[in-house]
Amino acid sequence: MGGISIEDVSVSYAGNRVIQNLSLTIKDGALFTLLGPSGCGKTTLLRMLAGFLPVDSGRIRFGETDVTQWPPYKRDIGMVFQDYALFPDKTVFDNVAYGLRARKRDEATIRARTGEYLERVGLSGFEKRRPAELSGGQRQRVALARALVIAPQVLLMDEPLSNLDAKLRVQVRETIRDLQKEAAITTVFVTHDQEEALALSDAIGLMRAGQIEQMGPPVEIYSTPVSAYVADFVGAANVIAATTQAHAGKGADVEVQLASARIVARAVTDVPAGSVQVLARQEDVELHAPDTGSGIPGTVLRRQYLGSRTHYKVQLGVNGPVLAVERTGLAHGSIQEGAAVRVVLDRALTLVVPR
Amino acid sequence: MNRRLFDGGIWFWLSLAALVVLGAFILYPLINVLASSFGAARMDGRSGWQILLSEPKYLRAVGNTMLLGLVVTLTTTVIGVPLAYVTARFRFPGKALIAILPLTTLIVPEVIAAQTWLMMLGNNGLITRTLGEWGIPVPSFYGWPGLIIVMTFIYYTYIYMGTLAAIRGFDHQLEQAAQSLGASPGRARLDVMLPVVLPAILASALLVFTLVVGNFAVATILGHKVELLSVITYQTFVSEIGNDPVMQSTLASVSIGIVALALFLQRFILARGRYEITLGRGAKPVDIRGVPALALAGAATIVVLISLLPLASVIAGAFTRARGPVMRWGEWTTANLERVLINAPDPIINTLIYAGAATALSLIVSTGVSYMLVKKRNILTPAIDYLAALPLALSGTVIGIGLVMSFNQGWLPLTGTAAIIVLAYLIRRLPFGVRNASSTLYNIPNSIEEASISLGVPPLRSFVAVVLPLMVPAIAAAGVLVWTTTVAELSASIVVYSGGRETLPIQIFRLIDSGLMAQASAYGLVLVSIILIPIIIATALFRLDIFGAK
Numbered sequence: 001m002g003g004i005s006i007e008d009v010s011v012s013y014a015g016n017r018v019i020q021n022l023s024l025t026i027k028d029g030a031l032f033t034l035l036g037p038s039g040c041g042k043t044t045l046l047r048m049l050a051g052f053l054p055v056d057s058g059r060i061r062f063g064e065t066d067v068t069q070w071p072p073y074k075r076d077i078g079m080v081f082q083d084y085a086l087f088p089d090k091t092v093f094d095n096v097a098y099g100l101r102a103r104k105r106d107e108a109t110i111r112a113r114t115g116e117y118l119e120r121v122g123l124s125g126f127e128k129r130r131p132a133e134l135s136g137g138q139r140q141r142v143a144l145a146r147a148l149v150i151a152p153q154v155l156l157m158d159e160p161l162s163n164l165d166a167k168l169r170v171q172v173r174e175t176i177r178d179l180q181k182e183a184a185i186t187t188v189f190v191t192h193d194q195e196e197a198l199a200l201s202d203a204i205g206l207m208r209a210g211q212i213e214q215m216g217p218p219v220e221i222y223s224t225p226v227s228a229y230v231a232d233f234v235g236a237a238n239v240i241a242a243t244t245q246a247h248a249g250k251g252a253d254v255e256v257q258l259a260s261a262r263i264v265a266r267a268v269t270d271v272p273a274g275s276v277q278v279l280a281r282q283e284d285v286e287l288h289a290p291d292t293g294s295g296i297p298g299t300v301l302r303r304q305y306l307g308s309r310t311h312y313k314v315q316l317g318v319n320g321p322v323l324a325v326e327r328t329g330l331a332h333g334s335i336q337e338g339a340a341v342r343v344v345l346d347r348a349l350t351l352v353v354p355r
Numbered sequence: 356m357n358r359r360l361f362d363g364g365i366w367f368w369l370s371l372a373a374l375v376v377l378g379a380f381i382l383y384p385l386i387n388v389l390a391s392s393f394g395a396a397r398m399d400g401r402s403g404w405q406i407l408l409s410e411p412k413y414l415r416a417v418g419n420t421m422l423l424g425l426v427v428t429l430t431t432t433v434i435g436v437p438l439a440y441v442t443a444r445f446r447f448p449g450k451a452l453i454a455i456l457p458l459t460t461l462i463v464p465e466v467i468a469a470q471t472w473l474m475m476l477g478n479n480g481l482i483t484r485t486l487g488e489w490g491i492p493v494p495s496f497y498g499w500p501g502l503i504i505v506m507t508f509i510y511y512t513y514i515y516m517g518t519l520a521a522i523r524g525f526d527h528q529l530e531q532a533a534q535s536l537g538a539s540p541g542r543a544r545l546d547v548m549l550p551v552v553l554p555a556i557l558a559s560a561l562l563v564f565t566l567v568v569g570n571f572a573v574a575t576i577l578g579h580k581v582e583l584l585s586v587i588t589y590q591t592f593v594s595e596i597g598n599d600p601v602m603q604s605t606l607a608s609v610s611i612g613i614v615a616l617a618l619f620l621q622r623f624i625l626a627r628g629r630y631e632i633t634l635g636r637g638a639k640p641v642d643i644r645g646v647p648a649l650a651l652a653g654a655a656t657i658v659v660l661i662s663l664l665p666l667a668s669v670i671a672g673a674f675t676r677a678r679g680p681v682m683r684w685g686e687w688t689t690a691n692l693e694r695v696l697i698n699a700p701d702p703i704i705n706t707l708i709y710a711g712a713a714t715a716l717s718l719i720v721s722t723g724v725s726y727m728l729v730k731k732r733n734i735l736t737p738a739i740d741y742l743a744a745l746p747l748a749l750s751g752t753v754i755g756i757g758l759v760m761s762f763n764q765g766w767l768p769l770t771g772t773a774a775i776i777v778l779a780y781l782i783r784r785l786p787f788g789v790r791n792a793s794s795t796l797y798n799i800p801n802s803i804e805e806a807s808i809s810l811g812v813p814p815l816r817s818f819v820a821v822v823l824p825l826m827v828p829a830i831a832a833a834g835v836l837v838w839t840t841t842v843a844e845l846s847a848s849i850v851v852y853s854g855g856r857e858t859l860p861i862q863i864f865r866l867i868d869s870g871l872m873a874q875a876s877a878y879g880l881v882l883v884s885i886i887l888i889p890i891i892i893a894t895a896l897f898r899l900d901i902f903g904a905k
Contacts, residue, residue, distance in 0.1 A: 050809055072808045073817075079809035085802035089824050099810030150810060 002063020003028040003186050004049065004154060009058030011041075011048050018044045019210040021058070026203070028063075029184040031177070033197040036207035037233070042190045043158055045207070049188060050156050051075050062153050062186075073102075078147030078185070080157040084139045086131040092118070092142050093127035099150035117145040120179060137168040141175065148179055155180065155187040161196060173200060194234045198222065206230050224268050227353050231279045238285070238323045240278045244352065247273050254352055259320035261296040265350040275355045282326040284349040287312065287335060288342040295342030298323075305333045314343055366731040373724055374735050377742040381782060384757025385611075385749070391760065392605040403605025412582060417609055420584040423502055424567045424613075428560050430507040435514025436556060438658065441651055442515075443522040446640040449652040452659045459662040460512040461836075462886050463669075464843030465572040466860050467879040470867050471668035472496070472505050473576065474682065474876070481684055497579035505573050508661055510563045517559030521552040561621045565614045569750025571846035572860070576867055584610050585752050585846070592756055592850060600760055607753040614748045669883060672876030680870035691877035701855070702862035703881055709773060709848075709858060710841040713780035717837050718830055720781070721788030726818070728789070729796040730804075747786040754782055755850025771853045779847040784837050791836075795829040796822075835893045839886045859885070 004026040011019040018041045026032040034042040047053045049060065051072035060068045067075050078099075086095050093114055100110045118124050121141035131139055140160060147155060160176070161169045177200055180187050191197055197204050198218040205215045214226045225231035228239040240258060248254035248267035256265050258278055265278055288295050301322065302313040310333040312325040323343065327333075335341060392403040407413045442453050463471075475482045476496040483493045494500065525548055574583045588606040643651065676686040695703070728740055746754060758779055762769035769775040799822055807817035845860040852861055859882045866875035 050805075052805055052808075071813070072805070073811050073813050075809075076811070077809050079806065081802040081806060083800060083802055085800060085806035087803060087807070087821055087825075098807065098812075102807075102811040146806075146810070156809075 002061075002065075002153075003030070004032075004188070005059075005061045006045075006049075007059040007061070009048070009060065010056040011044055011053055012056055013044050013053060017056075017210070019048070022211060023058075024205060024212060024215070026186060026188065028186055030202040031180050031187045031189060031200055033189045033191060033201040033204045034207055035191060035194060035197040035204050035233070037192055040207040041210040042192075042207050044210075046156055046158055046188060046190045049154070050077055050079055076150075076153045078150055078152035078155045080143050080147050080155070080160040082159045082162060084131075084143040084163075086139055086142055086146075088131050090130070091127060092123065092129050092131070092134070095131070095142055096146045096149055099146065103150065113149055114145075117149040121145045121175065136164055137172060140164060140168075140172055144172075144176065144179065148183060148185070151183065152185060155185045157187065157189045159190055159192070161191070161193070169196070176200065198234070204234075206233060224351065225279060225353070226268050228277045228279060231281075231351075231353075236282055236324065238278075238280045238282060238321075240280070240321050240323070241275065241355075242278045242352070243275050244271065244273050247271070248352065253347060256352060258316070259296070260317045263296070263345050263350065264347045265345070265352045266348065267352045269353065271352050271354050277353050277355050278345075279351040279353060280323070280345055281349070282311075282324045283328070284346060285314075285323055285325045286344040286346070287314065287325060287327065288344055290340040290342055292342055295344040298341050298343045300335055300337055300339045300341060303333070303335065303337050310335075314341060316343060366727065367733055367735070370727050370731070370733055370735040370739060373727060374739050374742070377724075377739060380758075380778065381742055381745050381785075384754070384761040385745070387760045388604045388607050388753065388757045389611070390604075391600055392608045394601050394604075403601040403608075406602060407605050407609070413587065413606070416582040416584045416587045416606075417613075419581055420568055420610070421613065423499075423506070423581075423583065424564045424617075426503055427506045427510060427567045428564045430503060431511040431514045431563050432556065432560055434507065434511040434658065435559070436518050438511075438655065439515050439518035439522060441655070443519055444640055445651065446642045447648040447651045447655075449656055453655050456512050456659065456662060457516055458890075459659075459666065460509060461839055462883055462890070463665045464845070464860055464879075464882060464886070465509055465570065466576070466843075466845050466863050466867070467669055467882065468509050468665045469505055469573045469576040470863065470872065470875055470879065471665035471672070472501065473867070474668050474672055474872050475664070476501070479680065479682075479870075481682070497577055498581045501577035501579075502573065502581065502583075505577060506567055506570065509573070510566055511658075512662075513563050513566070514556065514559045517555050517562075518552060521555030522548070525551050557621055557624060561617055564617050565748065565750075568610055568613050568617075569752065569846065571750070571752055571849070572864065576864075584613075585750060588752050588756070589846075589850065592752075592759075600756075603756055604760070607756050610750055610753060611748065614750075618748060666883070669876050669879040672872055673880040675873055675876070677871070677873030680872065682872055691873045692880070695874065695877045695881060702857045702859045702878065703885075705773075705856055706842050706858040706860075706882070706885065709776050709780065709856075710838060710844075713777045713784070713841050714834055714838045716777070717781055717784050717788045717841075718834050721785060721792045721833070722826065722830060724785075725789050725792035725796055729793050730801065743789045744786045746782050751779075751783055751844065751846025751848075752850060755779055755847040758782075758847075758851055770851070773856060775851045776848050776856060776858070779851050780841045780844055783844060783847055784841055787840075788833055788837060791829065791833040792826065795826050799825050831893065831897065835889050838889055842882065842885050 006022060006024040009019060009022050010017060022045070034045060036042050044053060048055060051067070051070060055068060058068070059066055062075065087098065090098070096117060097110050097114045100113060105113070115124070118127065121144055123138060123141055123145070126134070126138065131142070134142065140163075143160070157176070161172055164172060173196060189200060198221075201218055203215065203217055204221050205212045206221060207213065208229055214221060214230045221230065221234055225234065225237070228237075231237035232239060242256045242258040244254055244256050246254070248271045250267060250269050252267050253264050254267050254271065256263055256276065256278055286295075290297070296316050298314045298316045298320075300312055301315050304311040309326055309328045312327065312335065313322055314325055315322050325343075395402055438453070442450065473496070474480055476493070477483065478495070478497075480496070483496070486493050569585060571585045571589060574586050575589070578586050584606060588603060588610065591606060592603040672682065673691055674687050674689065676683045676688040676690070724739065724743055728736055728743075749757075758775055759770055762775060764770075769778065803821055804814075804817050807821040808814055812820060842858075843860055844858075845864060848858055849861050849864065852858065857865070859878055863875045863878045863882065866872075866878065
């Protein structure tokens with residue numbers, strides 16, 4: 001066993017450098033998610049880990065073993081493909097047993113292990129069916145069983161839930177999490193769905209243009225995004241242009257000039273003086289009555305009542321930036337369009353990042 | 356970077372090997388043909404092109420060939436397109452009959468079609484003589500009437516099948532959309548369906564044109580005084596053996612040129628309006644009754660019956676007593692069959708061996724080449740793709756002449772061997788095999804192979820364990836089709852064969868030439884059985900879908 005370490009790796013695909021000098025360590029037994037928009041290189045990175053794409057330079061280690069030069073079939077991986085890639089002419093049993101047969105296990109072991117894993121994914125009794133006779137969710141679970149039954153050193157999943165409908169996605173998501181935890185297999189999971197990433201992962205690597213923009217546990221990624229890109233990709237955030245007078249160290253409070261107002265916010269990283277960006281999640285912005293003393297004066301431009309919550313668009317000052325605000329709780333929909341409000345940005349929840 | 360070249364290494368070298376082999380057996384003969392047309396004839400030092408332009412016989416042949424190509428393309432379209440439309444959109448009594456259409460063109464080799472039409476309508480034909488006895492004069496079937504009629508009924512199924520597939524694949528909703536916007540049903544069909552179906556019609560029309568230009572069997576047997584390129588090329592080849600091959604090369608080059616021109620025209624027309632054909636739900640056939648239904652059923656039945664006439668005649672001919680060239684219709688015998696099966700079975704045995712070898716090799720080669728084309732692309736891929744499709748544009752006669760010119764002596768002397776016949780078969784059917792295997796491979800996602808590799812099975816074994824089984828039905832269907840078209844091959848094999856290596860079509864051709872129709876029919880019946888038996892076994896026993904999805 002052991003984790004995965006990627007050291008200074010560069011990968012080209014179809015003549016383009018897709019990944020440049022990337023380094024990354026994934027802890028033993030962790031479920032690590034590569035999150036990012038399409039084209040950011042996350043699938044390339046996954047296929048490189050599988051061995052389907054050669055690296056131009058750098059090293060890949062599974063545990064202590066350098067597998068950089070190893071062909072895919074020797075890497076001892078389990079892979080779950082986006083389109084499942086079930087063998088259409090083979091039965092469910094034969095699909096799941098395929099990897100064990102390749103490993104030349106004896107027939108009794110194959111029968112036992114395959115049966116065990118089919119039971120775990122809830123497909124006992126489906127052994128004789130062929131993939132075409134299964135629903136999307138069932139196919140997905142066959143693919144999962146096929147990858148896990150060989151007890152691979154590393155489990156790789158390429159957007160495995162993207163072809164399922166919303167309800168099934170949540171269901172299979174839980175199955176994946178349970179099975180992965182139980183077997184404690186180091187897992188790399190690729191997705192562009194932030195909710196999926198937050199729900200599943202021990203750690204998330206948010207990718208942008210072939211680089212890891214930020215890496216950390218879900219809570220950290222969500223609560224302290226290091227850039228407007230991260231804040232915007234993971235959950236919706238207001239990104240407001242602002243300026244600072246002085247340099248601020250990581251974690252320090254800093255005074256920011258925002259439209260006509262002056263507020264205090266927290267620097268996520270080292271923020272040099274000058275033009276910066278202020279990040280505020282829409283659920284962290286508070287709206288107070290106009291006669292309260294604190295906060296920036298603003299006007300409600302639009303109100304959208306959604307039952308459990310209400311979305312507002314609020315303009316700061318007279319011609320200032322427009323913020324998206326989400327209110328929940330008692331009387332969350334009570335403010336009318338055109339009403340004057342005071343916008344309060346909590347100093348602990350409002351972040352400053354370099355521009 | 357070095358390592359990457361090495362990673363793709365084995366496939367790169369295999370591609371290179373494929374390219375070299377295809378180059379040696381397809382491109383090199385073609386270049387030989389084209390090059391020697393510019394050589395000087397030993398007789399008077401003129402190049403083939405100078406002779407061509409100065410002799411009216413050759414120019415007439417070129418003109419006749421183009422004319423025949425155009426006329427038959429037109430007649431086949433006139434029959435094929437309406438038939439396809441009616442089949443796709445209407446249900447009427449006797450419609451099931453039309454379903455056997457593709458089969459009839461496949462199982463009756465051209466040489467037998469030509470022969471049987473002669474047995475009926477030739478100078479000595481059954482119908483000609485019967486009508487003559489009643490005092491009704493029948494115009495000569497030889498020349499233009501015979502050429503056009505026989506070729507039309509051989510080739511219209513290509514237009515029919517191409518159009519049918521396009522109409523069935525055409526999304527009916529588009530037509531409904533046009534109607535919802537205020538177009539009348541007829542207008543909607545013209546506006547929306549025709550442009551989408553037209554490329555398919557054009558493509559099959561071009562195919563028919565190239566087949567007519569390259570046709571040897573019907574052209575020789577029925578051409579008579581009408582000079583045609585393929586016939587003159589063959590005659591020149593026969594008389595030029597041992598001499599300088601200037602004129603045969605020139606004439607072969609002309610037919611290559613005509614086909615290239617047609618291909619170019621088709622590209623040009625299609626390129627002006629490029630359509631993404633989205634497969635949608637085709638319209639449900641509509642029931643029709645009463646007089647229109649009877650008329651449709653009647654017309655369709657006539658077409659089918661005429662298509663089946665050769666088959667019926669060859670069976671009747673095989674069992675009819677004959678005295679030399681005179682058929683004694685009504686007097687039945689098994690003597691003809693006994694003769695060909697017991698006394699002179701060599702052509703049968705030759706055909707089985709050569710076509711068997713060619714079919715087996717063809718499946719191996721086309722599967723391998725397609726795999727490289729689809730799954731292991733590299734800088735050599737476009738060249739391999741092009742070379743593998745090249746024989747489509749070459750008639751059998753041209754391929755045969757190219758092979759004889761290139762492998763007569765020198766580094767690989769093949770003339771006089773069985774190998775050159777197998778090679779000619781192989782080259783003629785290569786584009787078909789490759790296209791068939793490629794389309795199957797395109798439908799097999801790469802991830803399946805990768806899934807197998809990720810589970811610990813090396814690439815080559817993954818291909819065998821996971822991809823090959825998925826290809827087996829398609830390969831088997833292709834095998835049956837390659838077999839049926841190969842055993843019937845005449846135009847290339849008659850150029851490359853040597854004495855004692857006659858195949859069935861060659862033997863039948865020679866017997867027709869001598870007027871021995873009964874014996875020709877007997878061999879013909881054997882040939883049709885050799886074609887039919889694998890088809891029956893494949894469809895009935897293995898439920899293979901030989902003619903593509905319904």
